[in-house]
Amino acid sequence: MSTLPDLAAQAKTTALSVVERKRLDELEAVVKRGLETFVEVGLALQAIRDERLYCEHYPSFEEYLAREWSLGRSTGYGLIDAARVAANVSPEGHSLSLSHLRALAPLDRDGQRTLAPVISAMTVADARRVIREWRAQNRKDFAELEPPPLPSGTFRTIHCDPPWSWEADYGDGLAHDRYRCLSLEEIIALPVPALAAPDSHLYLWVPGAKIADGLRVIEAWGFTYRTQLVWVKPRGLGLGTWFRMGTEPLLFATRGRLKTRGTDIRNWFEAPRGRHSAKPDEAISLIEKASPGPYLDLYGRKQRGADWTVWGDEVG
Numbered sequence: 001m002s003t004l005p006d007l008a009a010q011a012k013t014t015a016l017s018v019v020e021r022k023r024l025d026e027l028e029a030v031v032k033r034g035l036e037t038f039v040e041v042g043l044a045l046q047a048i049r050d051e052r053l054y055c056e057h058y059p060s061f062e063e064y065l066a067r068e069w070s071l072g073r074s075t076g077y078g079l080i081d082a083a084r085v086a087a088n089v090s091p092e093g094h095s096l097s098l099s100h101l102r103a104l105a106p107l108d109r110d111g112q113r114t115l116a117p118v119i120s121a122m123t124v125a126d127a128r129r130v131i132r133e134w135r136a137q138n139r140k141d142f143a144e145l146e147p148p149p150l151p152s153g154t155f156r157t158i159h160c161d162p163p164w165s166w167e168a169d170y171g172d173g174l175a176h177d178r179y180r181c182l183s184l185e186e187i188i189a190l191p192v193p194a195l196a197a198p199d200s201h202l203y204l205w206v207p208g209a210k211i212a213d214g215l216r217v218i219e220a221w222g223f224t225y226r227t228q229l230v231w232v233k234p235r236g237l238g239l240g241t242w243f244r245m246g247t248e249p250l251l252f253a254t255r256g257r258l259k260t261r262g263t264d265i266r267n268w269f270e271a272p273r274g275r276h277s278a279k280p281d282e283a284i285s286l287i288e289k290a291s292p293g294p295y296l297d298l299y300g301r302k303q304r305g306a307d308w309t310v311w312g313d314e315v316g
Helices: 004-010 018-050 061-069 073-088 098-104 109-119 124-143 167-173 184-188 208-220 281-290
Strands: 155-160 196-205 224-232 247-255 268-270 295-298 308-311
Touching: 018 061, 018 073, 061 073, 073 098, 073 109, 098 109, 098 124, 109 124, 155 281, 184 208, 196 208, 196 281, 208 224, 208 247, 224 281, 268 281, 281 295
Parallel strands: 155 196, 155 295, 224 268, 295 308
Antiparallel strands: 196 247, 224 247
């Protein structure tokens, strides 16, 4: 049985009339302009979405796409994803279709740059297979990494941003592509009780969908939950299934009798998003205002002041 490409190869060519040739030239010029400008289109849509510039006439970005541009959600967000990738990868030495760019979108910036020249000559199906294999190998490598040795001594304030694992590869598994993630049981098993002073404070970052798990961790570590702080992210819709998350909770718990340093500290702060999962310096400033040192930053990513000990796989 012949395939469609075989039939196409056997088909005879037909000369175009002058009118048809002119029509073809006009249409190909439109295609060329579209291919050159879709990056601008995608970045413009992203800005309209993130800055909520649609809200004067439409209750949602999706309705704005449909009513103003006759675009479905998948197409609109696909343009945004593709434009973001195209702006990140150098076009030198390779050419990527819109579908190739969308396939690269779940990767971090370094991964996009690494795989862009590899997949450019592949079919989209082969490109997706290579990306899946690359991500699987990355995860295997992270899973085999040995964590650094834990610090000695005890700390009066512990700031912890554990690498929560998501069931069923939730959220495209972005966290799993960047570092080793831990199950709830593995987080509970961390030796935080031995690192915390008898009178101490705990600040625990928890995804909005895992607050119940965060409370279990607090209890297992021997702390008492008191309240939560809230990081308000001023731009961008964020991720989420039920709602798009523009905030992130930081659970506060105590052990022993240690009080906060004042009663005039509000429980929320505003700070822009940084790199994937990175927590803002504004949170550290609030913690230093409310709680005494010595401080321990578990799963921190950068060195801090002299009163801080930072531990984790990604400390730079």
